[in-house]
Amino acid sequence: MTHPPAREKSFFGHPRGLATLFGTEMWERFSYYGMRSILVLFLSAPAVRGGMGLSETTAVGVYGVYIGSVYLLALAGGWMADRLFGPRKTVLYGAIVIMCGHLSLSAPAAGAFVWLGLVLVALGSGMLKPNIAAMVGDLYPPRDDARRDSGYTIFFLGINIGAFAGIMAVPWLQEGDRWHLAFGAAAAGMAIGLGQYVLRGRHLAGIGEEPEHRLTPRERARFRLTLGIAVPGVALALTLWALSGTFTIDRFTLVLALATAAVPLAYFLFLFNGSHEITPEERTRLRAYVWLFLGAAVFWMIYDQAGGALTLFAQNNTDLDVMGFSVPPGWINNVNSLAIIILAPVFADVFLKAGDRVSAPAKFAVALLLVGLSFVVMSVAAGIASGGVRVSIMWLISVYLIQTIGELFLSPAGLSVTNKLAPRAFENQMMGVWYLAISLGDAVGGQTYRLTAVVPMPAYYLGLALAAVAAGVAMMMSARRLRVLMGDTAARPAEVRA
Template sequence: MEVTLQGQRSDHSSSKKHPPGLYLLFFTELWERFSYYGLRSLLVLYLTTSYIQGGLGFKETTAMSIYGLYTGATYWTPIIGGYLTDRFFGRRVAITLGGITIAIGNIILFAKHSNWGLYLGLAFIILGNGFFKPNISTLVGELYAVNDKRRDAAFTIFYMGINLGAFMAPLICGFLAEDLFKTKVNEVIHYGFQYGFLVSSIGMILGQVIFNLFGKRYLGDIGKKPVGRRDKGKNNNKPLTKKEKQRTAVIFILTVFVIFFWAGFEQAGSSLTVYTNTFVHREIFGWTIPTSWFQSVNPLFIILLAPLVSALWLKLANSKKADLPIPTKMGLGMILLGLGYIILLFAVLQTGSNPNHIPHKAHILFIVATYLLHTLGELFLSPVGLSLVSQIAPVKLTSLLMGIWLAGNGIANILAGQLAAFTQSLGYFEVFSLIGITSILLGIILLFISKKLVKMME
């Protein structure tokens, strides 16, 4: 199966090439993720840095809670955005509307160094994400027939776009904020966080320009009309069949499992950032690596490993005996996440949790190894999860169910913020142990029920 330049599906599913529309969506998502991860890499540092140094001076526990609520909300609004898109907007219009709103939010953060500027800017970004996020992933699925063997590989390639943007953003935004625009006045260091926010908005605008310039050429009519309006009087008002209800149930069941995966994974922007900033030895040849740069370790591993994992899934898909069902892949992903935290516990045993008394700073390889295992877990779980939702969701509910899938990330991010805050009261060892052991146990449970879920999906 191929998609022509006009964006129309054909039935040549044996083709090894991916449609050009995939790469347009790849670059559109790349720049949106650049915007998101540029802000994400700086947010906790911006919140906890004193006002006179360019931050807002929040306590660490408050900053982590705000971070969790913000990142959580960005995954809740896709339910509303998905619902409205299915009924009133074309997906491509929703992507453009969301992109513009996100850019405005970053510009507000750049222009207003104040609490109300923070809340207003984040509100715009949260709202815009609700329209953008569920629809870009759904468009990828629409490029392929339901049984096309290239789907999992396509979503893994798409995932590379996400992580290329996520890789570049902390390096560029972090360099601007923590190095290039860092000044020293009367022995007080002032950071240029606002310039990181400005570059995030520029990235978002660039992505929208590319999407709208080449959308007609590479997507054709895909995503132009709302699904509900297109199917009105045809299939849209029919009740769900028994099989559609079972498949919808699978989406909800897997969403519950992955909530805890993301609660552990999203410590990267909060507790792992604070731990790295305080307890990890970051000096190389006399130069201190900016803390925000560690946010690029995970996407760098994604870029390096995604082609290998994509090739693995394609090879297994062509071998019916060796192929792994998606729930099994996701269960293995949860176990890998847990193992990453087990490795990090050895670092915490050296450093302790008291920032005022650090017996020995942790070697940088501990945090790198943790991110490596987390990356492998992410590749086993997230892109195939997106592929699954686009594949088995009833057509008239595709964007809504994609929004619900992403809302699971919302719950996870709120939970992640609370877990991160507990590191300041209970300690890093206790919280990281809880996350690691629970993730491994849930992964094992998912492996055991995988066959049942596959049967419900068929």
């Protein structure tokens, strides 16, 4: 597509459509992160306080599988856009489903409405997330990598403005065990995002209107048959499991975690076997992408413990009294959002000026080393807290700040490189594959918390830290080779030494 110069300068030097997508994602993240900041606390709170009464390990397991499912379903959302509705409509439908999910969570009755709400939010997020990100990439010419990276960093800023506002508002409304009022605020946020997406959709200038590869009548009939068999089959299997008396939430979350790990494996095997309209050059680039995918999964396995292990650490082991004010445990998550709001424009400018001199593999390596360092700090804090004292809030603030810098290296680069390396026939689905890395990391991270029943917390954090550092070193050593597979120019000697 060609873009007139006036449009290019209309939103921080980027196309006007970026403002529409920025606003939609900002409000969707308000609802998601606001709800996420209290989810583990709600699940583990006793029934007398209006919570679900789950144990902490079970609550973290549910949390991990839930956020893993949010990103797992992004693959299905990408498929819907590619084959059924097109990205524009898929984002619209996803926003509606998310809003309904938060409304279900806000219902005064607990139990079934809670589980229904989580399912709807996960499904709607899977429809919205990959497609809105793919539409950002489509605003730019194919070879405008530096501006695309900068645009994704601004888009990433919108994510974190929404997250900051949501984490401030929802835990504050929840104080006094007003759980369902807080969930209602998340629904209101999504409603605002949905409204502005509809009203400002004209700025997208036709992007994402139609599916890239609409299903043929034969494929559509086969899809309906598969769906008609799969949905009742899963429902029957769950019913029989429940009737057998062996069903527990812990076992169910473990099964979902294993399924989450199997999905990316199956999908990559599918892409590498058979033509699927993928050219040999595109398949070579996919080989590089697999390694970036695995590195990202390790990063998110640690990073997304913020809403589980770190939130519980804030509640149980951290002195939250700051100058006479009691800080809600969920608010500490906002260190990340606030830091990104401040630092994202700086990083956008730095990456724009650096151009191709700093490759995606090098950025991933730095991110892995930083997230590993953050859990070294967390291990020390847990060691101090094991003596029965509450540690200073500055320990968690330090952990979040280190992770934020790592995220700024990895997330925008990951979105951009996915858009760049995606085979043309699977463009929107590949954005779903990027979110599969988050899904895999989150699902595994939620289950690793079970180890805390037999492993001391300092050793738990240190073990995860060492895994991330090892992955970062391996990524740095492989950066030159990965650039060749990606089709980039040869890495500079200074980059290889970095």
